[in-house]
Amino acid sequence: MAKKWGQQIKSWMTKQMELPQDVMMDLPRITMVGQLHIYIENHRGLIAFSDKELRLLLKQGQLLVKGKAFVIKTILPEEILLEGKIEQVIYLNDDK
Amino acid sequence: MRNQWIHLYSGYVTVKVSGKGLERFINALTRSDILIWNVKRHGTAAVTFQISLEDIHNLRHEARNSDCKIEFLARTGLPFLMKRLLKNSGFLIGGGTFLVIVFLLSNMIWGIEIKGADPATEYEIRKQLDEIGVKKGKLQFLVDDPESIQRKITNGVSSITWIGVEVQGTTYHLQVVEKNEPEKPEQFGPQNLLATKKAVIVDMFVEEGQPVVSVNDHVKPGQLLVSGQIGKEGEEKSVSAKGEIFGETWYKSQVVLPLKSNFKVFNGNEEEKHFIKVGDMSIPIWGFGKVSYPDFEKEKNEKQFKFLKWKLPIHYVHDTYRESEDITRVYTKEEAIDVAKEMARKDIKNLLPEDATIKGENVLHHRIQNGKVYLSMHFQVIENIAKAYPIIQGESE
Structure with missing residues (x-):
């Protein structure tokens, strides 16, 4: 309950103060260049990686990227640059 | 990273990781600030990536705490290149030494060829060259240039008139002209002696032939001095007239010398x-x-x-x-005249053959005009005026 309260206050604050949401709320920021690159900031680590699938842990839920011939060009604690042919980007929310 | 070429300088390693929990391992790496790139999956249980050489130590450390096995596939970059170069440094040193040796040998003097000199002169020239420092095995850029070698040899060896020095590759070619060219065989055919100059005969020394003139005679150029026809009339025979006829000749020399x-x-x-x-x-x-x-x-x-x-x-x-x-040199009038006289004397000596002597000299006149001394001088010279001319058969009666 307390966590939810905190979230709500944060959300309300960012709305009122017009702060960038990705910074305030630890949301992922995803940049894509066509189907070639996907650049994800604010992830929380790798869960699964193969040449067809990349599964990333986010602060809330997971991000699933599907495609072909995946290569992680760079991986840093909070950033990842993936190359290949990207077909799907899916958000998975475990808290229903 | 974006500028990956920088890793070429520091060197990087391609690593293959196999085992369970590969993702966990990668997460662990990123969390401990180890930079990896080009991560590729190979099947279910293997992953390859590249890692900079500096992080290898940390990578091993991380691997110890996981269930993964690491394996190094390829080593790329400058440090490895250097290592290989060092291992094969023999080739490198050999190559370098070879270049240096070829360079040194290309700039060395390998031969000195002397042409046109007889053995004695050649020996003298070689001695002189040794003194200057032109020797086999010397470096060309440490010895004098051809012109000064030429000058020094010409000055140092008295028996040569001229020497040409030329560098062709690694060889010095010296072309020598000797002063004492082998004398031409004397003509012993019938000949007369004729006068070459206007002169008054002072002394005669006839070896062979019939003198036609006597001492104190005045002769003109081309005049017969000693005839090659001797014997009584009717029984004449031709001989080779030989001898020296000394005549007094006259020369005039004019000198202009500025005072200042x-x-x-x-x-x-x-x-x-x-x-x-x-x-x-x-x-x-x-x-x-x-x-x-x-x-x-x-x-x-x-x-x-x-x-x-x-x-x-x-x-x-x-x-x-x-x-x-x-x-600035300034002569007084007296000095100027003396110098001018000396110059005139030198002038005449250059004109005369070596066996000639100056008997007397007179200053004809001198004047000083526009800051210059004009001097004209008259010389009396005793010299051999005889020259041999062959008698051509048909000419004699």
């Missing part, structure tokens, strides 16, 4: 500069700073380095700056 003249003389101070010139760029080696003389003459001495048969665009430049001074 300006000279440039060197006062002996000099500075030297050495450069290596590569293309148009000069790199000073020795002798820095500006030349401190207000007035100087510059002598440039350039030598090109050679490599095998090619000439390299590299020169060794040796500049000599000699300080010069302006000197």
